[in-house]
Amino acid sequence: MIIHYLDKKSKEPLYKQLKAALLNYIEDHLKEGDALPIESEIEKLYGVSRITVRKTIEELVKDGVVTKKQGRGTFVQSRKIIQKAGTITSWTEEMRLKGKSIETRNLIMNEIEPSKKISEELKLKTGEKIICLKRLRCADGEPIAIIINYFRSKYVPGFLEKGLTRDSLYEVLEQDYNIQLERASETIQARLASDLEAVELEIPLDSAILQITRVSYLPDGTPFELVEMFNRSDRYQYHIDLIGRNKLKTITEESET
Template sequence: MLDRNSKTPLYQQLKITLLKYIEENLNEGDSLPIESEIEKMYGVSRITVRKTIEDLEKDGIVMKHQGRGTFVQSKKIIQDAGTITSWTEEMKSKGKTIETINLHISEIEPSRKLIGELKLDKGEKIICLRRIRCADGEPIAIMVNYIRSKYVPGFLEKGLTKESLYEELEVDYQIQLESARERIQARIATDLEAVELHIPPYSAVLHITRTSFLPDGTPFEVVEMTNRSDRYQYDIHLNGRNKYKS
């Protein structure tokens, strides 16, 4: 049953619960219980059920067919690419239990590419943070963050103390990322990536490169993230076209 004393709205609690139910019990194309059954299962109103189903449909998880029912459309984790959110925040919002494994932190000499991307000063070093991110016990992404050492004094010695790097930057260093640029590329996993992500050799992966900027426009971080394409999907919202000018 859902917790009516919780500050989290019932429809959000129900969404997390249904996501877990779908993950553990259903496959793509399977139908969800009808609305009246969900009402009885979780002791909620029809309005709450409909609000939850609408949210799941917006996320691309289910699709309603008039007169037939609601069906699982995708079990992929969908990332909204329109805002700067941490991987941790995104997974928690979808009801996932998150875990980080194989964490390694070091200070390195930047490559020529990183010097250009981050506009580094001569002799400036960067911190490399490499880890595998898991959702519900399953490896989903390999994440490598390159951040400018001079902005995070003591980070190398202290290490990552929170699950979310962005939360740590905001709380401990008062660093707020203002904007970011992302590039998304489909490619074949390397042998090491296939082993670490528990996928067959030569599987397709989504490789995302993000450069994040401080409020004054200074490039602060480059992230290289390799995601399982069978478990991860990007959702990008586009604005309308500019008017055609002859």
């Protein structure tokens, strides 16, 4: 086991230093299901008290990094689900690619009058209604995200009567209505979960979540859908590939010629 020595003269509490050290060790050397060293071994390796070790383990359990199994030890919990930004994909498609079993709970679907915010985002005409589809999405039996889709009713006649005939809404839109989403703009922010969100996602109150808001457009530029997704931050993260300034300059110059 590689040791990251703790600074006992630092103002940072020892349990926080130990937590960072164990997180590094887990990230670099362990995979899902692997066991952490026993408490007495961690205590000896890092030169800290058993109380410090136990407090650190409790923090890791609370964060969803590890799980304790009575009489067996402490094991690495499910790793975060990483979604690569830059492509319009459905949540279902992302989970399938990662080999996760998916489940939908608490499905709510109805036609509603849009709020002012949604009307502005989708550029709706006066009196135009939208479909609201709310779902709690689970991966491998664990709640991961609350997803609310708002999309224009007039493009999906009979949708409420048919119901959601597949796990993926985007598959339904493409195969049943020939709706292809050309592009989207997305905003990501971190915030604390509301009490209701915490209950639905089965996380401690005041836990951090990732809120993702996306507006998707049809090929002719018409805004078709607004999505609000609330993800557990201990199970979900975004990955974005960036290009350098010189590469961007080259691309810009080529597009202008």
